[in-house]
Amino acid sequence: MLKQFLNLKLSQKLSPQQIQLMKLIQLPTQAFEQRLKEELVENPALESGKDEEELYEKDEFDNNEDYDEYEDNDSIGADEINIDEYLSDDETPDYKLQSNNYSDDDDDREMPFAAPVSFHQDLINQLNTFILTDEQREIAEFLVGSIDDDGYLRRSIPDMVDDMAFTQGIYTDEKVVEKILHIIHELEPAGVGARDLQECLLLQLKHKTPTEYVDLAIDIIENQFDAFTKKHYEKLLQKYEITQDRLKKAIEEIEKLNPKPGGSFDSSSRVVEQIVPDFAIRIVDGELELTLNGRNAPTLHVSKDYQEMLQTYKDSRDKSHQQKDAVQFIKQKLDSAKWFIDAIRQRQETLFVTMNAIMHFQQEYFLDGEETKLKPMILKDIADMVGLDISTVSRVANSKYVDTPYGTKLIKEFFSEAMKNDQGEDVSTLEIKKILKTVIEEEDKSKPLPDDQLAEILxxxxxxxxxxxxxxxxxxxxIPVARMRKKI
Incomplete structure (x- = not known):
């Protein structure tokens, strides 16, 4: 049986402007700059520049009534628009509206980008030094294309034979592919084209100049790989009837090898991604000084041309239907531009007050850089200090960096839980991890400490x-388990 009834309830909803503000707060400096460029392209009523005059009054942002007016264009008549709200005689120069709390690195900076040869293209170029038939070259290029970024060929030969037949129309057999694979193994970097770690290490060892220790290392990897990976050194000493010093020298030869030969090429040719700090902390006369990266404080203003369009519409006696549609569009863009400028100001304020609270909470650390002086700090501690929601503090801390006298740090690394020491005092888990790392670094590597002994020491x-x-x-x-930290 169907029934109709009324139900009255209260609910909270975020406006589109609030959602956009949260997204802006979350963005780090470089992503924020990209978002700013997109908004400038999408909204012609928004302009940037240092030498333009501000053409709006700050008080206009205190009235949010106009923000939702244009959500339903059909319900608003052009005659209802108060044009004077969008016009201003304010001639205050731009520089008088700027705060000096920002650094000078807000200039446009361009970085030259390298155009390196890719890892796979480099391998194909090396194939040109070998005399190959057309069929062999096609197979070789297919094998090179199957090599992953680490330098490994992780597909079986039968699978590749079938794949070449179905997708490339290349009909061959496993023996031919195996022969071509040996040619791939001659390419640089040594170890490329290996099908597993054991083969990768063997290929690199065989590229080395033969010595007593290299030969022993080859024998160990070829015949005692399992004992080597599990660090059963006593078994290896008994198997080869050698001194501990000889085994140590052979292991040193293996430790010099690269388990990911493709990674070395990729890292040397990859364009390095820069981290742009969102904040900077300096020590001035024994006091901490916080600044917000100037690139987070762009100079924006509402387009003068758009305001002149509104003035023209206001002064005209005959207002056609097309003019009314145009003024509706202009109003929307001006509202959007004003909100975006206001959102950026709110973003700057939120970032600064949040980081300022973190800086004062961790003042002892920022003054001398000793990690053991980091206090236990959770998101709620900072949220209570600045009067913001925990989710807002999380957005600030999650992807922002701060330039300190001790290096550039990710802000979320300053947050940690608290644990009690034997005195009943709250200490940061970061402090405990630092001490644990120090204990492990100072242990006797011939007899690494298991976890239960580490617990006793702490x-x-x-x-x-x-x-x-x-x-x-x-x-x-x-840090690996004790057995894997063992050295001879």
């Missing part, structure tokens, strides 16, 4: 932590 230092927590922190620090 307990003696005043940090009662369970073994499973030690294992968790060790994995976060990308």
């Amino acid at each position: 307990k003696e230092k005043g940090y009662p932590i369970a073994r499973r927590t030690i294992a968790k922190y060790r994995e976060l620090l990308d």
